[in-house]
Amino acid sequence: MRRRNRFWWVVPFVIGVLLWGIWSVMFSSTPLKEGSIAPDFALTDSNGKQHRLSDYRGKYVVLMFYPKSFTPGCTAQNCAIRDAYDALSQYAVVLGISVDTPETQARFAAQHHLRHTLLADEKGEVARAYGVLTNAGFASRTTFVIGPDGKILKVFEKAGTSNHGEELLNYFKSLASNPASDEPVIAIGKKVPDFRLPNVLATNEKEREVRLYDIKGKKAIVIIFIATRCPISNDYNERMVELAQTYTPKGVQFLGINSNHIEPTEEVIDHAKKHGFPFPVLKDEGNRVADLYQAKVTPEVFLLDSNFVLRYHGRIDDSQNPARVTRRDLQEALDALLAGKEPPVTETRAFGCTIKRVPK
Incomplete structure (x- = not known):
């Protein structure tokens, strides 16, 4: 009976490391940090309307980057936002962004009865500006919460899918009960926030x-x-x-x-x-x-x-x-x-x- 080489595991291990390295290079990203100024942008939604981030100055904005419409994880994530939308929209404007076309976004929104705005970042320029464009050409699953003053308050790296609506609601509830010290202060002698x-x-x-x-x-x-x-x-x-x-x-x-x-x-x-x-x-x-x-x-x-x-x-x-x-x-x-x-x-x-x- 032929004896099994005790180093049989080396080749599979090396292949696994190489695949992991390739995966990391292709799909990793380095999002902007909390406290950074959120870059302005102009993108078209699923109805052909253009949106600028600066249009929402004075409001909280959820900027939800996801890889591709119609994929299982992205569908679960967007449906979770749909199901939480009534409560979530009381806190913030919700914008979903992927590298899909406006037409694809329109079909995706219609098929799943989505209520939040989907934006088409076809060239990945906005994803790149936020540090979430991967080498594979699409955005990593990263959500930014932007404050009324245009600063990034929270970054959800590797955001959830079916539980993302709940993640965001829990964040806003905690924000309401424990306001951050860097929230705009309304006081005599201080510059007031924009709107x-x-x-x-x-x-x-x-x-x-x-x-x-x-x-x-x-x-x-x-x-x-x-x-x-x-x-x-x-x-x-x-x-x-x-x-x-x-x-x-x-x-x-x-x-x-x-x-x-x-x-x-x-x-x-x-x-x-x-x-x-x-x-x-x-x-x-x-x-x-x-x-x-x-x-x-x-x-x-x-x-x-x-x-x-x-x-x-x-x-x-x-x-x-x-x-x-x-x-x-x-x-x-x-x-x-x-x-x-x-x-x-x-x-x-x-x-x-x-x-x-x-x-x-």
């Missing part, structure tokens, strides 16, 4: 959206969180109009933001037109900007200087009844700022109706 919101009073394409950091050449910016149904906010409608008419010619930009989920866009449009608001009125769907700015009531004012630094925060004045006003806090802060001085009072307690946020 981009639709302008419901837009009359042309240029006015369709307002991005805060795109406002140039203004001496000050007044952001007021407003409402259509709040009696206190409505008692200030005329005063807001008068302030805007007085200070806009002096180089001040006024912005109204409606974050109440119970007040639909059409209602916001009708209300703004009825009261003759001479400034953009922005709809904050999902109260993302209200959360970002920690706004609590309507009306609530944030006065910024030309560098987007918060200089005054609080009430418009000290009485809902205009006949009983004794302190015109916003007006006094504006006069001081325009004169190159510090506002006499930088913070007051805003009073009004609570912002009606989307239920968690």
Whole structure:
């Protein structure tokens, strides 16, 4: 009987090591690190619409790279996001990205009834920018959570498939209960975070959206969180109009933001037109900007200087009844700022109706 060579295992072992090495080279990636600025991009979705990451500044974004549509793991992963979408969309915008074509993404979304946006990174350029393009030509299964300020908060390397929706929900729940120390701080003397919101009073394409950091050449910016149904906010409608008419010619930009989920866009449009608001009125769907700015009531004012630094925060004045006003806090802060001085009072307690946020 022929004896078996005791070194029989060497050849299979060497072959295994070589295959593992080839696999590692072909399919490994080095994703961008947490804390990095997320690179902007423009990609087309399954419906032919172009999306820029900067379109979502001011919101949390889940950027989910996966290898290929219709493969088993990618199908399980996207279906997990579909099943968790109602809860997940309360926290973030969800964008799935692969190197597939828009047409393939459209078929994939239709076949599996996907509800999140699928983007086509056909040349792998965005995957390369995020450090997840493999030598095999497709993205590794990596998910980035991007904060409202455009920084990468969390990287899920080797993200889950059938459990990925649960992974993301657990992350956002922990984020809500334990806010990170590097989250944007709203404080006097600090630069406020950027945002981009639709302008419901837009009359042309240029006015369709307002991005805060795109406002140039203004001496000050007044952001007021407003409402259509709040009696206190409505008692200030005329005063807001008068302030805007007085200070806009002096180089001040006024912005109204409606974050109440119970007040639909059409209602916001009708209300703004009825009261003759001479400034953009922005709809904050999902109260993302209200959360970002920690706004609590309507009306609530944030006065910024030309560098987007918060200089005054609080009430418009000290009485809902205009006949009983004794302190015109916003007006006094504006006069001081325009004169190159510090506002006499930088913070007051805003009073009004609570912002009606989307239920968690």
